[in-house]
Amino acid sequence: MRRSRRLLTLALTAVLAGGSVLTPAAALAGEKKEEKxxxxxxxxxxxxxxxxxxxxxxxxxxxxxxxxxxxxxxxxxxxxxxxxxxxxxxxxxxxxxxxxxxxxxxxxxxxxxxxxxxxxxxxxxxxxxxxxxxxxxxxxx
Missing domain, CATH: 3.30.479.30 (Band 7 domain)
Structure with missing residues (x-):
């Protein structure tokens, strides 16, 4: 119970701070690559x-x-x-x-x-x- 509450608190803090709970690979998948x-x-x-x-x-x-x-x-x-x-x-x-x-x-x-x-x-x-x-x-x- 305490562990799930901590994880929930960390997730809410990350979302409210403008961060993303997504993994780096998922976050990079939406980005477009610039060509030279x-x-x-x-x-x-x-x-x-x-x-x-x-x-x-x-x-x-x-x-x-x-x-x-x-x-x-x-x-x-x-x-x-x-x-x-x-x-x-x-x-x-x-x-x-x-x-x-x-x-x-x-x-x-x-x-x-x-x-x-x-x-x-x-x-x-x-x-x-x-x-x-x-x-x-x-x-x-």
Whole structure:
């Protein structure tokens, strides 16, 4: 009785967590195999969130978090962007920290200005235009 109850609990946990109770072979049977000629090139490069310190309305320090990514349609430029991820993150962090340092306490960030500055920085780091900066969310906490 206890063993069946444990198994039932484990099965329910797996189903509720989004997992599948199916075996790996059964799960793989439903997948389609991609052929070499059908492989699509990636056009989006997601970067880790960038953080900067801001002043809150009450004078305490807060953190501004910005999710960024690049859309690059040129395959050669995409290879360069993938190789330049550390430089892109460092340059984006510098732009965001400079902007956040001048932001008044409690004022909302100007996302249009930030995106323009990040676009200039991305073009400068990659060496030529052709990428498009994509912003996910900006959060001040």
């Amino acid at each position: 000629g059908d492989k699509k090139a990636t056009t989006f490069l997601a970067l880790d969130p960038i953080n900067a310190i801001v002043m809150r309305r009450d004078g305490r320090r807060g953190v501004m978090t910005l999710e960024t990514g690049l859309e690059v349609k040129d395959p050669e430029l995409m290879k360069r962007a993938q190789a330049s991820v550390p430089r892109l993150r460092a340059a984006f962090a510098q732009v965001l920290m400079i902007y956040a340092a001048g932001l008044r306490g409690g004022a909302p960030p100007d996302i249009d200005y930030i995106s323009r500055e990040l676009q200039k920085t991305a073009d400068q780091v990659l060496g030529k235009p052709g990428s498009k900066i994509m912003l996910g969310s900006a959060l001040i906490s």
